[in-house]
Amino acid sequence: MTQTRRRAATMFLAAVTALGLALTGAVAAAPAQAAAPVAAPLKDKTYALSSYYGPRCMPVRGSSTYHLGQDFGASSGSDVRAVADGTVSRAGTVSGFGQWVVVDHVVDGVRFSSLYAHVIDGDQRVRKGQKVRKGQHIADVGSTGTSTSPHLHLEIWRGGYPNGKAVDPLRFLKKRGIDLTQRSTRNYARTVATSCRYFTAAKVRLRSGPGTGYGVLRTLQPNVVLTAKPGDGSGEWRKVTRSGRTGWVHRDYVSPSYTSQGTRYTLTSLNMRARPNTSSPVRRTIPADTSLTMLRDVKGDWQRVRYGSTNGWVSAQYLSDTRDGARVVPKKSGNTHSWVDVKKLYLRKGPSTSTSKVMTLRRDQRVRHLGKMRNGWLEVKHGGKRGYVASRYLTSNKP
Ligand SMILES: [Zn+2]
Structure with a gap:
């Protein structure tokens, strides 16, 4: 081989090798990106799929009977990640969900929002208007709002929140290459009960329609058993049957468990208020771990109680059935x-x-x-x- 020919051969080989590497790189990188334009909201093997999207029985008093999202049981403080690139449209406090983050996205021409609820602090990691990347740590799993244990409630709204439509998050992500059922530690059975069993949370009127403008069919005593179909509701009203009679009761008076009319204990030091809202005057401050007598009235998350000789309202989320429910007992x-x-x-x-x-x-x-x-x-x-x-x-x- 002459000097020139050897150089030409070397250059040719180098070019082939470079092309080969480029091809290998392209082949290796492209499917991973194309397969997953979205990401999982939690790290693999750190969560259980607990409650699924669709009709269900109310898990707690006053809750929804159609689950608009997917619940992930996970330990408190677990990282919550954005499912796609997007812009934060809500971050902070909201009624029911406690603390939340909502992110608006456009992925492959599809406009949607992802909603992350019951987090510890909605505005701790992101602010409204902030741009976030797919997989970015945007919040921490908590148990704020209407929730009984730490979990992430994820909703996906096709067309955007709140004017679009809530769709099944598992299906939506699976279609885009992320199968959350394969990444969880446990998947609870996806069964939908044919009938739900509830109790009246107080003395309440059974009405002929979903509103106070409808006639009263009968008055129900506290803790009587009601039956209902999963998903049977209209806004804040639930369609229930009592002793063969079907009518409507406001969701605040429908509870999946027997409402203790006896004694409950304060989990923390707590303000007793004149009316069931945080802007009404404080009547007494009740120390943690104090027994209170439950009165019959409830309003959403509020419970009317007696403390000493004073009656007033406290937030029921700070009450426990047992004294050892009190985790922190200051002083x-x-x-x-x-x-x-x-x-x-x-x-x-x-x-x-x-x-x-x-x-x-x-x-x-x-x-x-x-x-x-x-x-x-x-x-x-x-x-x-x-x-x-x-x-x-x-x-x-x-x-
Ligand atoms: Zn949920």
Whole structure:
């Protein structure tokens, strides 16, 4: 071979190799991108698929009978990730869902929104108007709002939230290459009951239609058994049957469990209010771990109670059936410290998520009680800094 021919051959080989590498690279990278324009909302093998999209029996008093989303049971503080690139349209507090984040997307020409509910703090990681990337950590799994244990409630709205249509998140993501049933630790049975069994949560009127303008068929006593079909409701009203008579009851008075008319205990220090809303005057502040007498009236998440000789309303989410339900008992029974029971917890300047963050606390870190509790917020000290934390994320059991 001459010098020239050898050089030409080498160059040819180099070109073939480069082309080959380029092809291999293209072949390896392209399907992964094309197959998954979306991402899973939680890390693989960190969640269980619990409650599915579709008609269901009400899981808690006042809840929906048609599940518009998919529930993922996961530990408190787990990372919640954006399912696609998009723009945050809502972040913060909302009634029912507690804390939420909503992201608007356009993927392959399809406009949709993803909604992440019951998170610890909706505006902790993202703000309204912020652009986020697929897979970005946007919130943390919590149990805020109408929820009984830490879980992510994910909704997908085709056409966008709230004017589009809520579709099955599992199907929507599977169509785009993400099969969440293969990535979970456990999938609960996807059975839809043919009939739901409920109890009246108070003395209530059974009406001929879904509204107070309809006639009264009869008056029902507290804790009588009702039957209903999953999904049978209209807005805030539920279609129920009692002793062969079918009518309508407001969802606030329909409960899947027997409503204790006896005694319940406060989980935290709690304000008793004159009316069932946070803007009505505070009548008394009730210490944590105090027994209260349940009265018959309920309104949404509010329960009317008697404390000493005072009657008033408290938020039912801070009540427990048992005394050991109280996780944090400031001052009382000599409890002077608690431990952080979530991955991350913000110490804030004031007793609300709208106040600024002082520092980030980590799981198992110890906080000293300063003893002032307001609406589920406890004033604490850690590392020389004082502030407020949401007491539901603390435990009085030493890790
Ligand atoms: Zn849900």
